[in-house]
Amino acid sequence: MTTAAMAPPLDAGVLDLMVEAKRPVADGVVELVLHAPQPLPAWSPGAHLDLVLADDLVRSYSLCGDPDDRHRYRVAVLREPAGRGGSAHVHDTMRAGDTVRAAPPANHFALVDAPRYQFIAGGIGITPLLAMIRAVEARGSAWSLLYGGRRLASMAYRDELERLGDQVRIQPEDTAGRLDLAAVLEPVRAGTLVYACGPEALLSAVEERMSAWPQGSLHLERFAAAGTAHRDDDSAFEVVFARSGISATVPPGVSILDVATDCGVFVPRSCSEGICGTCETEVIEGEADHRDSVLTPEDREAGSFMPCVSRCSSGRLVIDL
Numbered sequence: 001m002t003t004a005a006m007a008p009p010l011d012a013g014v015l016d017l018m019v020e021a022k023r024p025v026a027d028g029v030v031e032l033v034l035h036a037p038q039p040l041p042a043w044s045p046g047a048h049l050d051l052v053l054a055d056d057l058v059r060s061y062s063l064c065g066d067p068d069d070r071h072r073y074r075v076a077v078l079r080e081p082a083g084r085g086g087s088a089h090v091h092d093t094m095r096a097g098d099t100v101r102a103a104p105p106a107n108h109f110a111l112v113d114a115p116r117y118q119f120i121a122g123g124i125g126i127t128p129l130l131a132m133i134r135a136v137e138a139r140g141s142a143w144s145l146l147y148g149g150r151r152l153a154s155m156a157y158r159d160e161l162e163r164l165g166d167q168v169r170i171q172p173e174d175t176a177g178r179l180d181l182a183a184v185l186e187p188v189r190a191g192t193l194v195y196a197c198g199p200e201a202l203l204s205a206v207e208e209r210m211s212a213w214p215q216g217s218l219h220l221e222r223f224a225a226a227g228t229a230h231r232d233d234d235s236a237f238e239v240v241f242a243r244s245g246i247s248a249t250v251p252p253g254v255s256i257l258d259v260a261t262d263c264g265v266f267v268p269r270s271c272s273e274g275i276c277g278t279c280e281t282e283v284i285e286g287e288a289d290h291r292d293s294v295l296t297p298e299d300r301e302a303g304s305f306m307p308c309v310s311r312c313s314s315g316r317l318v319i320d321l
Contacts (some may be wrong), residue, residue, distance in 0.1 A: 013103075013104075014101055014102075014103070015036065015040065015041070015101065015102040015103070015104060016036065016099060016101055017034040017035065017036050017073065017099065017100050017101070017102055018034065018035050018036070018097065018098070018099050018100075019032055019033070019034060019035075019094055019095065019096050019097060019098045019099070019100065020033045020034065020035035020072065020096065021033040021096055022094060022095065022096050025076055025156040025157060026153065026154050026155055026156040026157075026158075027151070027153045027154045028078055028079045028154060029076055029077065029078050029079070029124060029154070029156045030076070030077055030079075030090065030091055031074060031075070031076045031077075031156075032074070032075050032076075032077065032090065032094065033065075033072055033073075033074050034049075034072065034073045034074070034075070034100065034102070035071060035072050036071060036072075037071070038071075039070040039071065040070050040071060040072075040073065041104040041105060042067065042070070042105075043063055043067055043073075043105035043107065044067060044107055044110060044111065045067065045110075045111045045128070045131035045132040045134075045135050046062075046107050046108075046109035046110050046111055046128050046131070046132060046195075046221070047062075047063050047105040047106060047107040047109075047110075047128075048060045048061060048062050048063060048105065048106060048107070048108075048109075048128070048276065048277075049061055049062075049063055049073055049075060049102050049103070049105050050102060050103040050106075050268070050270050050276070050278050051075075051100055051101075051102050052100065052101040052102065052103075053086055053089045053090070053094075053100070054089065057085060057086060057089060058268070058269060058270045058278070059086035059087075059090075059270055060270045060271060060276040060277075060278060061075035061076070061077060061127070062075065062076075062109075062127040062128035062197075062221075063075060063105060063127075063128075063131065064076055064126075064127040064128065064130040064131060064157070065131070066131075066134075067131060067135075073102075073105075075127070076124065076127050076156055076157075077090040077091065078123070078124040079091045103268060103278070106277055106278070106280075108221075108277040108294045108295070108299075109128055109195075109197075109219065109221040111132045111135060111136070111195070112193060112219070114141070114191065114192065114193040115141070115142065115191040115192070116141065116142040116143065116189070116191055116192045116193075117132075117136055117141060117142070117143040117144075117192065117193055117194075117195060118143070118144055118146070118184055118185070118189075118192055118193070118194045118195070119132065119133060119143065119144070119145040119146070119147075119194075119195050119196070120145075120146050120147075120179070120181070120184070120194065120195070120196040120197075120198070120202070120206060121145065121146070121147045121148070121196070121197055121198055122147075122148050122149070122179075122197070122198020122199050122202040122203075123148075123149050123150070123154070123155070123198055123199065124156065124198075124223075125196075125197035125198030125199070125202075125221070125223070126147055126155070126156055126157055126161075126197075127156070127157075127197075128197050128221055129145070129195060129197060130157060130160070132195060133145060133161075133164070137164065143167060144167045144168075144169070144184070145161065145164075145167060145168045145169065146169050146171070146179055146180075146181075146184050147161065147168065147169065147170050147171065148171045148172070148173060148178065148179040148198075148202070149170075149171075149172055149173065150172065150173050150174060151172050151173075151174050152170070152172040152174075152175070154172075155170060155172065158170060179202070181205055181206060181209045182209065185206070185209040185210055185213075186209065188212055188213050188214075190214070192217065193216075193217055193218075193219060194206070194210065194213075194217055194218050194219065195219045196218070196219070196220050196221075197220070197221040197222075197223075198223070199223060200222065200223070203220050203222060206218065206220070207220070221275075221294075222275045222293045222294075223275070229255065229273070229274065229291055229308075229309035230252070230253050234252040234253070234311065235252060236249055236250060236251045236252060237249070237250055237311065237312040237314075237315050237316060237317060238250075238315065238316045238317070239256055239259060239260075239312070239316075239317050239318075239319065240285075240316070240317070240318040240319070241260060241263065241265045241319065241321040242284055242318050242319065242320055242321070243320060243321055244263070244264075244265045244321060246263050246264075246265060248262075248263050250311070250312070255272070255307065255308055255309065256307035256308075256310070256311070256317075256319070257269060257272065257279055257307045257308040260307065260321060265321050267279050267281070267307065267321060269308060271308070272308045272309075273293075273308065273309065274291060274292030274293050274294060274306045274308055274309035274310070275292070275293050275294055276294070277294045277295075277306070279306060279307055279308050280295075280304055280305070280306060281304075281305055281306075281307060281319050281320050281321050282303045282304060282305060282319065282320040283303045283304075283305045283317065283318070283319055283320075284303075284318040284319060284320055285316075285317070285318035286312055286314045286315075286316050286317035286318055287312065287313045287314035287317075288300070288305050288310055288311075288312065288313070288317065289310055289311040289312055289313040290305070290306070290310050291306075291309045291310045291311065292306035292308075292309055292310055294306065305319060307319065307321075
């Protein structure tokens with residue numbers, strides 16, 4: 001048997017992708033299949049992709065395709081009428097044949113090995129869970145999915161999920177009511193990891209139901225920040241961008257990310273709400289006041305830091321920018 005030599009991978013910093021296909025997968029949800037002739041960077045279930053939709057418009061979308069397909073990425077985008085323009089651009093402007101730039105995939109919602117999994121999705125929150133479900137199904141792990149949405153027609157990828165059998169429960173709220181979280185989260189089940197993604201009301205309810213579960217049992221990915229970036233008692237502090245050799249004052253009500261931009265220090269950004277992980281950097285010195293909704297306690301202990309929302313509680317913060 002002979003094998004063809006693979007083309008070299010794309011530049012590690014920027015990916016140039018073509019929209020191979022665009023199709024509706026539910027009411028208000030379109031899927032993009034993004035293609036490249038060269039092998040694309042590998043990704044694992046739970047990863048997201050930052051798409052550069054315009055010069056100042058970068059948005060993160062969960063990868064929901066096949067990690068083994070090294071020439072295609074698949075994402076699904078919900079139209080958000082009250083959004084900041086990203087979903088409208090995808091729905092109204094992007095077409096098959098268009099090109100789009102992206103950063104390599106990143107993962108702050110990684111799938112951890114466990115004997116059993118409970119997946120909980122609300123609306124477009126199904127997207128990061130799709131690849132997870134395929135992965136655990138392929139290796140024979142025990143799992144189940146509770147998937148809620150406002151209406152059946154608005155729930156993406158129902159056809160794929162329904163083929164997986166009675167491990168999947170699809171529950172539209174308008175005909176079947178809200179998800180019965182107690183049925184899947186009570187009593188505590190040792191050895192089970194819970195992965196949940198969806199609107200904040202759902203995730204808060206999951207957290208409340210799991211207050212007695214062992215630490216580390218729950219893994220969340222949020223659409224919106226759980227906390228408040230700016231508080232009335234915030235005070236100014238000094239930030240030092242170590243690699244750039246620049247020091248600046250961060251006043252109350254202003255983010256480190258915005259100060260960096262004003263100082264000419266480039267930091268990639270997307271959500272600016274502490275939920276996507278795009279702007280992640282490292283604390284070199286000082287005491288961080290973490291306000292993001294993406295880093296784990298272990299990440300924070302290791303020095304990871306989100307300058308879009310987090311601040312400093314020691315008067316001076318040195319970060320790796």
